[in-house]
Amino acid sequence: MKRKFIVLTAVLLIAMLAGCAKKESPADRLAAYTKFWNDEKFTDMYTDYLSSGTKKTFDQNEFAERQEKLIEDLSIDDLEVTYKKPKEDAEWDEEQPAVFPIHIKMDTAAGPVEFDKDLTFIYEEQDEEKHWYADWDPSFIFPGLTATDTVQIQTTKAVRGKIFDRNGKPIAMNGIGYEAGIVPGKFTDAGKKADVAKLLNTTVEFIDKQLNQSWVQPDYFVPIGKVAKTDEALLAKLIEIPGMTYQETAMREYPYGASLAHLSGYIGPITAELLEKHKDAGYTETDLIGRQGLERILEDRLRGENGVGIYMKGPEAGSTPEKIAVKEAVDGEDITLTIDADLQKKTYDAMRGETGTAAAVDPLTGETLVLTSSPSFDPAEFMLGISGERYKTLSEDPKQPLFNRFAAAYAPGSSIKPITAAVGLEAGTLKPDAGIMISGKTWQKDSSWGSYRVSRFHPEAPNPMDLNKALIYSDNIYFAQQALAMGKEKFISGLKRFGFGEEIPFALNLTPSQISNDGTLASEGQLADTSFGQGQMLTNILHLAVMYEPIITNGLMYKPTLYKDDATQQVWQKDLLTKPNADELKTDLRNVVLDGFAQKANLPDIPVAGKTGTAELKKAAGESGQDTGFFVSYNADHPNFILAMMIEHVEDNNGSGYVAELAADVYKAYYKK
Template sequence: MNKGLSAVSALLCIAFILTGCRDQLTPEERLKEYVGHWNKGDFDAMYSGFLNKETKEIFGEKGFVERQEKLQTDLGIENIKVTYTKPEKDKEWDTEEPASFPIQVKMDTSAGPVTFEKTMKLVHETHDEKENWFVEWDTSFIFPELGEKDKIRISTLPPARGEILDRNGLPIAINGKGYEIGIEPGKFTDDAKKAELIMLLETTEKYIDDQLSQSWVKPDQFVPIAKVAKTDMPLLEKLDDIPGVLRRETPMREYPYGEALSHLTGFIGVITAEQLEKRKEDGYTESDFIGRQGLERLLEDRLRGEEGIRIYIDKAEEGAEAITVAERPVVDGETISLTIDAELQNETYQAMRGEAGTSAAVDPNTGETLALVSSPGFNPSEFMLGISGDRYKELEENPLKPLFNRFTATYAPGSTIKPITATIGLEAGTLNPTKGITIKGKTWQKDASWGDYRVTRVHDEAPNPIDLNKALVYSDNIYFAQQALDMGRETFVEGMKRFGLGEEIPFSYGMKSSQISNKGTIESLGQLADTSFGQGQMLTNILHLASMYEVFLTDGVMYKPTLFLEEEDAQVWKEGLISAENAALIQKSLRNVVVDGFAQAANLPSIPLAGKTGTAELKATSEEKGQENGFFVTYNSENNAFILAMMIEGVEDNDGSAYVAELVSNVFAPSEE
């Protein structure tokens, strides 16, 4: 035989033998491949290439592949990690006997982690004329206690939404009770009363008829129609008068202070499509309630809590107890306490008499926000339960704008800024508080270069010479304009910046920032004059305005306003704004404003209030008279527990800022109203 041919034949023989050896994988090599597919969740490959004949006959592709794929989705299974204990080196395998391997399974589920160990066997079989090792499988490799006929189930326990309390533990937004309104068909027979019910619940005849025509309805059964807050007593009383209309208690979010705290608390409601799109990955569904406005929305992640989830095996044997596979306990939402004094907030809101405006109260010793009011408010429960389009339109078109949150907005502060202007001049050394200035007439201008622009004062009867005290008591615009010109634009702007104008308010609730002007600069001497008494382009937030007055009671410190009791008290925002000596001068004059000036409506016999009024004139069109917003910022000069700032819109026909001083006085002494 040719030697070359013999060599080739030998090589081919060796290659054939090696190929045969590669087809005959060891049990460990087969298990390794199987585990690799398992870790990837590739159940198709596991079924088609690795299961033994008996397993396939018992479970079929549906029982193996589809079931496990569905379980992965339903149970939130991810991060599967399957390992096995390797056999000793050079282990010899008997094809007549099963090959056994300890395996370890770890996975995460929506109810928490699951781990278990089992023994997996591989048997040597011939499939499609090829011999190999194949896996013996049963349902216990899904979960150890799972039998072939058992069911895997999942149950959820919704968390209680966290509650919002005031500083004294009084409820602001809580999980309380309301009423489900229903009809007992056998007693609801009066068509006139049906029309009345439709009007009261703002629904339709078709909706009522559809509810009553459901297949399960019987004459003596309660048929739910609507839900009503338990605070809506006028509506409930009218509903009680309709024969066949009943009510029963049902769990419901409650807002005990209603309109008074509405803009701050906001409300919950069924999740919107837009919110669902953003929060889908957080487990929300289209039927969930979510914070829709105010603190309910701002604190959603803290208030929501975490639902409890239990994955368990429902055993097929009668009377057998269910077996828990994994369980995540329910975590209720947080209870959050505010710095707000709900009673003070309510008294302030009531004192505003439904007028359009805003108020803020701060503790000058800590910076805590005690009240944050926007008036008029709205009924949060009305929105929570689902407001009708007509009702929403009615609120939206209301000229008092009850849906507009005024405490987040900014307004020209008018003369309430004059004590701040005085502070800047005193600290800069350009304002001598005892030096009098002779001012004649109602108007004044620096010189002819000002053209038609003149500064106007309201009280030209103020006796000359005008010093700082008289300027504050008579709220003299000309005095403060001249003082601002004496200190100059740079000193004035820098001084206002030191009070925080032009920067973001360090507050937990979104607020519009106060400003010196649109550009943050003063472009002309005329603008400087206007800005010195809170006009021009100056705008302040009501909370910021109240905080600025802290410096007169703290010898120059202004604290960061806080909203949550968990926040640290007395965090310094600004300091060194006024000396103790100059602060005492301003305090004395602010008391004189109430005693001798134009805030005498707040001159209570037993409560020595001190403060400053202000009127801001809004630009008018040629056809309309300009609107005036009235302000009053005040505190009890003997017990400075809080500073209260209030603004009322449109006071031009209602005694101006003196009217606001009267309203504020009722907060300090409601019984003396």
């Protein structure tokens, strides 16, 4: 009897507790449902919160997996479902649906999407439990979406920005090239596949795969590979093969080819490494990306932003897609350089394929007009995917056409002497008219120099040696003595004012010019060597051109610019030369061409002024030295530009006089009527 009483009491207690437990209201169920929704836990939503009618209409795949896939495919992010909370004392009739206005918003690949909906909860029994359950249909994913609609995403490619020179001439443009292909019915010699594969840098297996596609017919054009518009020789070889032809296709063009290749760079297929590096930037495996030069440096500006559209389309044939969200494509930025592409090509052509580099600047603005490296390469080859064999040929070429010489630094030799003179003139230690008696081919200050002696190439130069004659005869001994008269501190300080030892303030990463490896001059011998551009001194070719600006501007040296919208006449250094000292050097540099060893540049109608220089690259005992020749010059009457040119291996070709000859060709081409 006692045991029955205990059991009955327990049953009554449970019943009382159950009666006292708070029943979940529609608002409670709404809060839990929307939390799962915002957390993208669609399976939990389906299992515990959807009405039986919804579950009967839509299975779990249609509900959960479809939403999960759309989130991934459409890059949906920041999904947020909100609603206005009902009053706490709100009463709910279990016989009536509970309706809640909700707001749904999200970010997608095509931009933001947001809309309002009414969410209905009904009170019903499921699995022997009564609760409020939500009615659902696909329109809660996107407005108007039905179970039979498909959601599509369409991408509109942005047009890549173009690169122009200062005169609006295209350096990199969206032009045309050619798609080379096979017409199967006319391609009767299968043995020619190997020839086609070699010419188009592909494989016979790829050609067979293309020809065996289901859509191919005997008279159809089957694309095999692309050919640059400029590669007429390759096109000629291809069409010699029966059954081969070509069609025009959109392609990036580099109209100035090799002359601007190291500067323009090129685009090419994105690699797996680059795809990983830019994984958050929307690139795909089929995209092209800037691989070298300005195409790489300016990638973010040139690329633009692809457009994306999200549409839903009914199952009926011919039904019109309805827009859900559209983000219009933003084309890449067109960029204009300060470069004069025609002058650049004239300069490159004048270098005759010799190994070297050249730069030109407008001395009155600081704008960079020429920046070239020779020899070079055709950027179109790399854009289309260069073969391993061809790349090996280029990379093993002793002239190193892939090496960008304008980014490097070289011993400037005697081309630095006007700068040494400028430092001495401003220090007051160099008196331009004061003659120095110099005899013999070599000189040393005293016996403390041991075996070191300064050598000069023209001991026949007449005494007394003043600044004008020292520049005309490029006398190393004169400049060594002037550097000693200045002393290391004044000389180093003066060179630093010309920008030695600091980063060149330029849009591209160029090797800075240096006085020495550690910026000091450890001995008088090193001081002497440095005065005429030897020792450990190195200069960048663009910086070398810029250093001549104060001679023309009476003391101002401008920051070199590359982009046309950059402010010009940005002062890098000032008060480098007084007008009298600048005028002295103007006269002397003109006389170097008139009377000195740059007479190859002494043109009848163009008064070129400038300074040659030769830097000897010393070799081991028993080996012949190699000379690097320089010529820095300008038109004395109309200094439209300062041209600095360097050519390697001039030892058997008239030394730096050969460089003056090449530079003269630039002036003749530039001023040709």
